Amino acid sequence: xTITAAPPDAADTASFEALIESLLPGGYRLAYAMLQSQPExxxxxxxxxxxxxxxxxRLRPGSDPRPWFMTIVANQCRQQRRSRWxxxxxxxxxxxxxxxxxxxxxxxxxxxLARLSHRDRLALALRYxxxxxxxxxxxxxxxxxxxxKARVHRALGRLRLEVPEDLNDA
Amino acid sequence: xxxxEFRTRYRAAVGDAPDELGAVQRAAAVVHRAPPRPERAxxxxxxxxxxxxxxxxxxxxLLGPRVLRxxxxxxxxxxxxxxxxxxxxAPAVAAVAACxxxxxxxxxxxxxxxxxxxxxxxxxxYTAGFVAPATGDFVADPSAQAGSLPFSxxxxxxxWEPESYDPVLKRWLPARVRQVSPDHHSYLYFLxxxxxxxxxxxxxxxxLHVYDVTTGKDRTLWTTHDQIGWDxxxxxxGIHASTTPGGGGRMASWVVDPVSGTVVPAAPSSPPGPxxxxxxxxxxxxxxxxxxxxxxxxxxxxxxxxxxxxxxxxYQYFVGGPNGRRIVIxxxxxxxxxxxxxxxxxxxxxxxxxxxxxxxxxxxxxxKDGLKRYPLTGVPRHDFYVIPTVVGPCQ
Numbered sequence: 282x283t284i285t286a287a288p289p290d291a292a293d294t295a296s297f298e299a300l301i302e303s304l305l306p307g308g309y310r311l312a313y314a315m316l317q318s319q320p321e322x323x324x325x326x327x328x329x330x331x332x333x334x335x336x337x338x339r340l341r342p343g344s345d346p347r348p349w350f351m352t353i354v355a356n357q358c359r360q361q362r363r364s365r366w367x368x369x370x371x372x373x374x375x376x377x378x379x380x381x382x383x384x385x386x387x388x389x390x391x392x393x394l395a396r397l398s399h400r401d402r403l404a405l406a407l408r409y410x411x412x413x414x415x416x417x418x419x420x421x422x423x424x425x426x427x428x429x430k431a432r433v434h435r436a437l438g439r440l441r442l443e444v445p446e447d448l449n450d451a
Numbered sequence: 452x453x454x455x456e457f458r459t460r461y462r463a464a465v466g467d468a469p470d471e472l473g474a475v476q477r478a479a480a481v482v483h484r485a486p487p488r489p490e491r492a493x494x495x496x497x498x499x500x501x502x503x504x505x506x507x508x509x510x511x512x513l514l515g516p517r518v519l520r521x522x523x524x525x526x527x528x529x530x531x532x533x534x535x536x537x538x539x540x541a542p543a544v545a546a547v548a549a550c551x552x553x554x555x556x557x558x559x560x561x562x563x564x565x566x567x568x569x570x571x572x573x574x575x576x577y578t579a580g581f582v583a584p585a586t587g588d589f590v591a592d593p594s595a596q597a598g599s600l601p602f603s604x605x606x607x608x609x610x611w612e613p614e615s616y617d618p619v620l621k622r623w624l625p626a627r628v629r630q631v632s633p634d635h636h637s638y639l640y641f642l643x644x645x646x647x648x649x650x651x652x653x654x655x656x657x658x659l660h661v662y663d664v665t666t667g668k669d670r671t672l673w674t675t676h677d678q679i680g681w682d683x684x685x686x687x688x689g690i691h692a693s694t695t696p697g698g699g700g701r702m703a704s705w706v707v708d709p710v711s712g713t714v715v716p717a718a719p720s721s722p723p724g725p726x727x728x729x730x731x732x733x734x735x736x737x738x739x740x741x742x743x744x745x746x747x748x749x750x751x752x753x754x755x756x757x758x759x760x761x762x763x764x765x766y767q768y769f770v771g772g773p774n775g776r777r778i779v780i781x782x783x784x785x786x787x788x789x790x791x792x793x794x795x796x797x798x799x800x801x802x803x804x805x806x807x808x809x810x811x812x813x814x815x816x817x818x819k820d821g822l823k824r825y826p827l828t829g830v831p832r833h834d835f836y837v838i839p840t841v842v843g844p845c846q
Contacts, residue, residue: 387464
């Protein structure tokens, strides 16, 4: 990717870099959990970082920037998935050029996850891949902690119908 | 299946994110080179940008009136919006040996079994009651009913949910502690119109309401075509709320006068919002890489969890103090015998209360005395789908 740069304010840039670099690992992990593809997760996190830069003045005073950034990443993942919706329609086949997910274990569960709605998949990724508290899951999804709990459990219920053998008794 | 079992299967299915370090470094490099207004070279991207700009112009023409309607409205003061009485003094912190702790037990078993929100039988069930730390018994409170109290609704089948117990009103409220007015007379809630079914969440407007429990008067403070965020809080200078356009887009922040309904941007200065340096101070001064925020303490400091939930992983719960100081609540190893797994925190003066996710314990923490465990009984134990939550101070 090539960027034509105008010289930004140095202090502004340095502080934003410090902020964003602390947020990138979590953002990348979320993108990978949502997209199941390293190249696509990289694209998503790069685009999200640029969007965060453009929107940096919208952070509320005193607010935690991480839920804000995770929301940007999640929205970027949704946009990218929409652009390859056909891959889901075809039953989870991966687009050309995308590396297949390496683990054979849990293939049915992966396919079931791919068929969940964006918000359900996001709730599960935030809870079980990023280990976030319900309070923060709610902040990322724009809902209350109680609603976040309900959303996670509803998503589990939908998964259980798809892969009862993986979620027996859950 | 326990939650940890599912987590293990989920992570095995998804796998580890490959080349995390490289991916992050490449993304950081992109940011490093980003100008204030990113203009990326390359024909496809340039074409997309030009097409996007044209689309924006067309949409602006088509949607202009709608956008204007979506601007925040200044509503006229409602009748009964008289200045509030002086706030009653907050009750003193009660002695642990003699107090009762309000707890809501959320049961998500039916919700997990249901497929849509249209089915009333699949709604989560909430049981509100009190736990006496001295005995550890949870006793359901039959008075925890909706009665005439209005509550936030976005879906047709949304039910009343006790979200806090107010120590001044002595009532269960369908609003969180920070959504109650400083004088403890009123609380805020939201309504979406039309209410959504389980198949979608399309709406025309959302409105912010204030309900005065002492007089029974309900006022609509603000109606907008945007989505008002659930995280609105009632602060001393007004109600802080965020909005997102109904079709998605950038979030905006507002302060709403709880008496007049006047809506003003939360950060009217230019440029709005904190500088990136200020934002850095709110997060990275604690040097966190993995974990999340789990509420705030009574002074507004973040309560943070650092570490993963991998069995054997080191974790630390702490209050983020000034200048990067960590005030440690507890640190340990995931899966250790101490079994500290708090389901959120409730502020009680300088104390923090929490219930363990597995329904086995109540926790009390103060900076002075550290963490204390009280056994909990009367709540289903080790049930993946049942979560107890402390929702107010001990009284």
